[in-house]
Amino acid sequence: MEFRKFRQSGELSDITVVVDSHQFQLHKFPLYAKSDFFKALVRSAMVDKDLVHLKDFPGGVRVFSLVADFCYNMDIQVSPRNVAQLRCAAEYLQMTSPGNLASQTEEYLQDVLYSSKFTTLVPVVEVFKGCCDLGPIAEQIDITGKCIRTLVDAWKLSNEKDTRTAKDAISNTVLDKLIEIPTCWFQQLLITARDRDVPKSTLAKIAGKHIFSLIQNQLEVPICSESLSFLLDSIFYELPTAVETLQTAVTTDWVIHALKMATETDCKCRSILLELAGKMLRNFSMRELTQLSPDLLMEVVQYACSSVNCIPEVVCEVIDRYLYELALEKTLTPEIFVKVATCLPVDFRANHDLLFQVTGMLFQTGGNMTDAERSRILEVVDFRRLSEETLRRAHDEGQVPITYITKAALALCTKLRAALETAKNTIELQEERFQMMCQCTNFTSGTWIKDDGEDVVDVRPQSRDNLVLQVAHVKESSPVSIEMTHALVESKLAVCALSEITQGDPVIYVFSPFKPQLIEIASTLNGKDECFTINNVYRKLETGQSFWPYTPKRKLSV
Structure with missing residues (x-):
């Protein structure tokens, strides 16, 4: 019918x-x-x-x-x-x-999931998104579970294969569509991916996209702070070693937005973001850093300073440039200057030129600043760490009491005197080494001896009383002639034996007069790079060639 x-x-x-x-x-x-x-x-x-x-x-x-x-x-x-x-x-x-x-x-669904292995994951994500408003029934009949397993399998393969399909698995097209799924399901997806050993870089890219979407949605359609805090924490704490995982996958702009949002909502993951920002501190632009409040920046700097890989020069430059930018914007106050400038360990800042420049800008825009405030600001600057040019400018501008400049000038004189003394000692040492080089004339000669039926050349010094001046000097008949010369090799005095060979390229053997043994060197013979060891005793192998030293095909043990 x-x-x-x-x-x-x-x-x-x-x-x-x-x-x-x-x-x-x-x-x-x-x-x-x-x-x-x-x-x-x-x-x-x-x-x-x-x-x-x-x-x-x-x-x-x-x-x-x-x-x-x-x-x-x-x-x-x-x-x-x-x-x-x-x-x-x-x-x-x-x-x-x-x-x-x-x-x-069900048959159509299985076709979609299976074909995604060879085409694209977009249909799988569309199926996953279609479950959003269905409630528990989608989980009960395992549609969400099948989608999650299919996505995770594709992400695992994306790290093993370099194909178009593998690249599609973590493409922006796929990840942008995943943003629309509920965070509870995304958390389940992330946990499954983590437990099935999806690469950390892939996890970071996936999580980073979702977190940024939460932040953007909060700016457009705010939800309560507690809800957002829960959502952010539920993602961050499912990432293995979150800081290392995210460091290479997110941008500095992402970190700034995430850190500000975590601070506003008082998320537990805030400490993770502070550590992440501390590790990425040198990568931030000044425009990004000025989006942070002084107190928040100081927290980031403290995390950076506690890192074993902290570079004091980088941290100091960030702080000083931050203060300089605030001074340019005329938003810097004496209180902020003192608090931010002194948040670093005293010995971190080797040069105070930029810090002093900021004080000058602050004096010009500070209005009716009291003498106590001026003194407190100037005490932050270590005038002993100012360059000569900056000291001269401070004197000419007349904004700094002369006592500060006088003390700094005396410290500069002391520093220059120490530098001159060091230079003098260096010159004397170089002169001594030069005289030593000129006096290296006492050489020993190698002699042929028999050792278990093999020819051996003995290059041990005749005396160890003046070992520095005694080195091997080996001679052999034509077609090889060996000439002893003095030279500086890698800034160290050495004696070289230049071997002129009738066949092939010249070979230079470097003898170290500062060691009991002769050093290992690289040589070029007949256009091939080879390596051999010269020691106190060097063995001669049987060879039909008529020259010596012989360059063996392998290293010899003595």
Whole structure:
């Protein structure tokens, strides 16, 4: 029997189904034929079996309209956007017999999940998003679980394969769509990915996207601080070693926004973000840093200073540039200057030139500043660590009491005197080494001896009383001639033996007069780089070549 025309016209309707206040004029037989839910109504003790209200129906009016069409044997359009809703609707209405709506939508769902391995994850995310308004039923029939497992499997492969499909797994297109899923499901997705060893870099990129979307949504449509704090914490604390995980995956702008939001909402993850900002301190632009309050910046700096990889020069530059920018904006006060400038350890700041420049700007814009305030500001500056040019400018401008300049000038003189003394000692030491080099004339000669039937050349010094001046000098007949010369090798005095070979490139053997043994060197012979060890005793291998020293193909042990 053809039911289509009755579905379209509502003619001879004998049952009214209400979904979200919308009435559907339908017929019992097509519904009973497909749905065990409606079939059970016949046997129930309902007073009015001709009027049925479906509460919390998955997908609402739009999806029930498709289900009704299916019951009337009409073709319906199934897509990644509605397959989860149709599958849940089939479960709700008990349309689970073979070939019914449940099995057909389940088959379509499996095709979507499987084909994502070879194409793109976008349809999987669309299915996942379609579960958002379905409530617990989507979890009960494991649609969300299947989507999560499919996404995680793809993320694992993205680290193992360099294919278009693998790259698509963590593309912005995929991650941007994941932003729309509820945070509770995203947390479950993140936990599954972490427990199945998805790479930390992938976890960081995924989590970073979601966190930033929460922050942006808060700016546009604010929610209560407690709710946002819970959402942020639920993500951060599921990341393994959150700081290291995020450090290479997020931008400095992301860190600034996340830190400010965590501070406003008093999140537990605030300490993670402070540590992260401390590690990334050198990467921030001054425009980004001036978005932070002085107190918040000082907290970041304290975390940076506590790091084992802290670079004092970088931290000092950040603080001084921050104060300079506030002074340019004319928002710097004496209280902020003193508090921020003194938040670093005393010995961190090697040069106070920029800090002194900030004090000058502060004096010009500070209005009626008391003498006590001026003195407190000047005490922050260590005038002994000012350059000569800055001291001269301070004297010429006349904004600093002469006593500060005098003390600094005396300290500068002391520093210069120490530098001159150091330079003098260095010159004397170099002169001594030069004289030593000129006097290196007492060489020993190598001699041939027999050792277990092998030819050995003995290059031990004849005497160890003056070892520095005694080095090996080996001679051999043509076609090799060896000439002893003095040279500075890597800024150290050495004696070189230059071997002129009739075949191949020259080889330089470097002898160290400052060690009991001769040093290991690299040589080039016949255009090939080779390495050998010269020691107190150097063995000569049997060879048909008529020159010595012989360069072996392998290192020799003595």
